[in-house]
Amino acid sequence: MAVPANNNGKNLQADERTAKEKAIDEWLPITSSRNAKWWYSAFHNVTAMVGAGVLSLPYAMSELGWGPGIAVLILSWIITLYTLWQMVEMHEMVPGKRFDRYHELGQHAFGEKLGLWIVVPQQLVVEVGVNIVYMVTGGKSLKKFHDVICDEKCKDIKLTYFIMIFASVHFVLSQLPDFNSISGVSLAAAVMSLSYSTIAWGASVEKGKVANVDYHVRATTTPGKVLGFFSALGDVAFAYAGHNVVLEIQATIPSTPEKPSKKPMWKGVIVAYIVVALCYFPVSLVGYWAFGNSVEDNILISLNKPKWLIALANMMVVIHVIGSYQIYAMPVFDMMETVLVKKLRFPPGIMLRLIARSLYVAFTMFVGITFPFFGGLLGFFGGFAFAPTTYFLPCIMWLAIYKPKRFGLSWFANWGGARSAPEKTTSVDDWLPINASRNAKWWYSAFHNVTAMVGAGVLGLPYAMSELGWGPGVAVLVVSWVITLYTLWQMVEMHEAVPGKRFDRYHELGQHAFGEKLGLWIVVPQQLIVEVGLNIVYMVTGGTSLRKFHDVICDGRNCKDIKLTYFIMIFASVHFVLAQLPNFNSISGVSLAAAVMSLSYSTIAWGASVDKGKLPNVDYSLRATTTPGKVFGFFGALGTVAFAYAGHNVVLEIQATIPSTPEKPSKKPMWKGVVVAYIVVAVCYFPVSLVGYWAFGNAVDDDILVTLNRPKWLIALANMMVVVHVIGSYQIYAMPVFDMMETVLVKKLRFRPGLTLRLVARTIYVAFTMFVAITFPFFDGLLSFFGGFAFAPTTYYLPCIMWLAIKKPRRFSLSWFINWICIVIGVLLMVLSPIGGLRNIILKAKTYKFYQ
Incomplete structure (x- = not known):
């Protein structure tokens, strides 16, 4: 019996060695991933x-x-x-x-x-x-x-x-x-x-x-x-x-x-x-x-x-x-x-x-x-x-x-045989952007969430602080950070609330919570307002930052003045190309670059503020001097903060790209990425808000880079970083819209899935957001208006309502109280913040000329 035992031992050892070598090959860079x-x-x-x-x-x-x-x-x-x-x-x-x-x-x-x-x-x-x-x-x-x-x-x-x-x-x-x-x-x-x-x-x-x-x-x-x-x-x-x-x-x-x-x-x-x-x-x-x-x-x-x-x-x-x-x-x-x-x-x-x-x-x-x-x-x-x-x-x-x-004709024969016909799509669901790829890692979740959340709105936070003051400003920032992290955790947990099923889209979770038709009508309009609204705002932001980059470089050099319209068109031209990338995993590098840029320009903003130091006779009283101005400014600042803490509208779609099994559910790597993302958010938001307000008080501009007008090269670089970042953010928020559009076109209107359909549909969408941005470039007003009216529901309290509907926590329990507190705060935010944003839009519209 000893010989068979030795043979088995040798075989087992050989099998183990083979498995180990296979694991090494799967770890090495070239052979680790074959899904390109x-x-x-x-x-x-x-x-x-x-x-x-x-x-x-x-x-x-x-x-x-x-x-x-x-x-x-x-x-x-x-x-x-x-x-x-x-x-x-x-x-x-x-x-x-x-x-x-x-x-x-x-x-x-x-x-x-x-x-x-x-x-x-x-x-x-x-x-x-x-x-x-x-x-x-x-x-x-x-x-x-x-x-x-x-x-x-x-x-x-x-x-x-x-x-x-x-x-x-x-x-x-x-x-x-x-x-x-x-x-x-x-x-x-x-x-x-x-x-x-x-x-x-x-x-x-x-x-x-x-x-x-x-x-x-x-x-x-x-x-x-x-x-x-x-x-x-x-x-x-x-x-x-x-x-x-x-x-x-x-x-x-x-x-x-x-x-x-x-x-x-x-x-x-x-x-x-x-x-x-x-x-x-x-x-x-x-x-x-x-x-x-x-x-x-x-x-x-x-x-x-x-x-x-x-x-x-x-x-x-x-x-x-x-x-x-x-x-x-x-x-x-x-x-x-x-x-x-x-x-x-x-x-x-x-x-x-x-x-x-x-x-x-x-x-x-x-x-x-x-x-x-x-x-x-x-x-x-x-x-x-x-x-x-x-x-x-x-x-x-x-x-x-x-x-x-x-002296044969090998070259010519092989050249002709190398051409290939396009592969047929085997499944509509496999073709759609959200379902197409499920091989993301936890760090994809991290930088996708950073890109979705840390937008150019961070540069408006010192201005929001000047309309809120030290006490309310710090309180709003901290409470928003805590509440949105909690509601994001809820979304991650509910992604696989039903065993064997994944809610890959926000509206699918809504349908499970509120019913097939009602859930669709509750979630989709709000989600579209957020995502399309954000894409319009990012068109304006990208064009505005490009223009600032141009103006900083041209300062004193007699450059020709170029309309904002053209800079928005330049920014949009990038998206006509990037919009053809099929799914979240295909834009992961763009998203990573955007996340790095967001951390970089945030660091430039607060670092340059520290270097510049306090203004002489800095004033920390509220910006407005009249009571109506203070009230409207307070409401507008709430919208700016709501805009800054976003990302929930794409979190389920991001989680859908992560593989999941009963033993290794997707919520574990997703939550790991979310925690890293929220640490980055804190590292960006709190220093920019507090240091920016500390340095300039209520004299700070609605974009702190405008207040920091030197050194010129650093401000120009920061504005270019903003451009790179909002390129990635635009794509992150556009992907669920592309998914909705292509789902309707293919499943409802029976268009054939393929490159042509994608090219036409996505190009029209980019052109639409560009046109609206050119027509209504009220940057800070749009931030406040969309921040309150659209982000507050989908970010602050809709996840809590769905949690109560699905998980049904015991009445008056801790979970029940926490969710209802978040709902009340979110509703107040939704009602109050658009008022200030709308007032800013009205004030600026008085002097605005279309396509100036």
């Missing part, structure tokens, strides 16, 4: 490819000349698209196996050891090299942003410090575990790359040809011409990159024998390469046409006006290289963590990840500070590292693996 869609591939590839190198392409053209320059650009585009197609095809060339990493494909082509030594050094040179270059690029662009705004009026700050500021973002973002978790950051980066590329060539067209433009090759000596030509090839090679992460990106897409990952991956690659062409060719050709061989190695330097546009473009570069850094860092993190866990036997966990990734970011920062040779680094890394992994290594592996007939 084809559009993830699109914007990941755009982010990986369209880097700040696009701004150096006109300079490369000046070293190549018209003929060779155009030929090199076009040939590079075609060759790299072909080699990218090869990589996509080879990802699953062995049935039942996926080559999730570049080096795994190399090992299959060249052998276990040789493949590793051929691929890994080149891949590391590329990825670490790019991260170092992006550290320099991010720091330089931040410095340019600062210098353009200050225009020699501010203290000169070393590049070193700007690189450190840029690196500080990555100490945080590097803790995101995998590619899917940085999808929103990557999307934002892709949008920025297209935006600053458009600014570069558009401003060149506007400026026109410089006088006596010269199209001769830049260098005058033969050695100079030759070396310049070689360097320009490196610049182009740097621009056409992305192959180093393509297999890792494809690894995040699900795959079955019937639906292999190469189809959605290739679809995304095609879209990405169209965007690449739209960025590269206009910038290269128009930039060279405008400036000839006098163009700088960064075309934004040649375009030194309008100042505000160049400052904006540089900030876009910063946001883009933040995303690009993360895309290229993820495979490096995967290699590091693989070695640490599988070779050095460190236990996988958050501490290992925190230390390893922080050390890597610190290393790239240190090298970036030590060797900030931007143009040289582009040429050096572009030629030395990108050319092998991008231009010819995929071809060598293709020849080694497929062994096509010599």
Whole structure:
């Protein structure tokens, strides 16, 4: 009996080892998540490819000349698209196996050891090299942003410090575990790359040809011409990159024998390469046409006006290289963590990840500070590292693996077979935004809730304090924080109040509490008022903050005055694109960026107030001097506070994205995220409210950034942070509206679900909110009016009423009393606060001209 026992013991040990290895693979960044869609591939590839190198392409053209320059650009585009197609095809060339990493494909082509030594050094040179270059690029662009705004009026700050500021973002973002978790950051980066590329060539067209433009090759000596030509090839090679992460990106897409990952991956690659062409060719050709061989190695330097546009473009570069850094860092993190866990036997966990990734970011920062040779680094890394992994290594592996007939038509046949038809939607519910994805983690709940709650309303809290006074102001803030946290906990608990059923939408919970028809009529109108109202307010906020950014930069520079209408339209243009993202998980990166921005500009607001100190003869009496003014001001301030404590309207929809089982219900990770979010809310709201009022008293403006009018560059940066934040907030509140619209269109009106329906419906919605915002831009009045009239019911007391209806606590028990107290406070808030907001709207409407 001993032998079988030993055999069983060995088998059990083998099974345990296999399970452990599987758990490690599920923890590693590349293989941890396989639920990406084809559009993830699109914007990941755009982010990986369209880097700040696009701004150096006109300079490369000046070293190549018209003929060779155009030929090199076009040939590079075609060759790299072909080699990218090869990589996509080879990802699953062995049935039942996926080559999730570049080096795994190399090992299959060249052998276990040789493949590793051929691929890994080149891949590391590329990825670490790019991260170092992006550290320099991010720091330089931040410095340019600062210098353009200050225009020699501010203290000169070393590049070193700007690189450190840029690196500080990555100490945080590097803790995101995998590619899917940085999808929103990557999307934002892709949008920025297209935006600053458009600014570069558009401003060149506007400026026109410089006088006596010269199209001769830049260098005058033969050695100079030759070396310049070689360097320009490196610049182009740097621009056409992305192959180093393509297999890792494809690894995040699900795959079955019937639906292999190469189809959605290739679809995304095609879209990405169209965007690449739209960025590269206009910038290269128009930039060279405008400036000839006098163009700088960064075309934004040649375009030194309008100042505000160049400052904006540089900030876009910063946001883009933040995303690009993360895309290229993820495979490096995967290699590091693989070695640490599988070779050095460190236990996988958050501490290992925190230390390893922080050390890597610190290393790239240190090298970036030590060797900030931007143009040289582009040429050096572009030629030395990108050319092998991008231009010819995929071809060598293709020849080694497929062994096509010599001089055959393999290239043409495979190109034709690579196209794929769109996949059919198997279920309407799986297509709808709220139900489409249930793989979110608890931290998604955290930053979604921060984004939903900490809006631009935080900047109006010191003004609300000036209408409430110290005692009532602090009391209202604290009581609101406690009540809304309690009602949010109720919502989280009621999400799965019925075993086996999830109330994924606010109105579904309402229908369970009040009945099918009555629940719909009670909840949906209020929810729509909140969400559509908020989207309108955020349109105004985004446009207003963009205008403030413009005005701060242009201060004293004789810039042309631009109507608020146009800034709202600029802000809306972002949403025409972002609105096409299908569900909450697809906007997680946008939401994370928004949450970070909200914490950042809140810190700027109270930090700058502390730095400025108390005003002389600061006055803490109520702002208004007449009794009616005090009363109406008090009511308006209640609405502002109600607006600040929101987020309940999307909490069930956010919780719907978290997986749930009887053993691990979704309420546990959701509540964990809510607690973190509410700590962030407290860290934002209380310092801004109290410090802002302490510093300025009743002289504070309705937006504290207006009161803080210096330093100019910091206020401009804070306003741009507000813009980024309300972009995310708009999307968070729009998603449930999209869900309602698409449910009605598909289930009631029998439209066929698909991309066209989504494109038309969501575009019309964004246009509607833009139009209303342009027509009625009463910012602070809208805050108070919607804050009281709409947020109070859905945030303060409707959850309590549903709790009483569903849970039925014993009469006069503690739970019963708490809920009724919240209901009374919420009703009073609903009745009183819109009065002040409406008065503000009426006062401002007297002098307002439509579309001024």
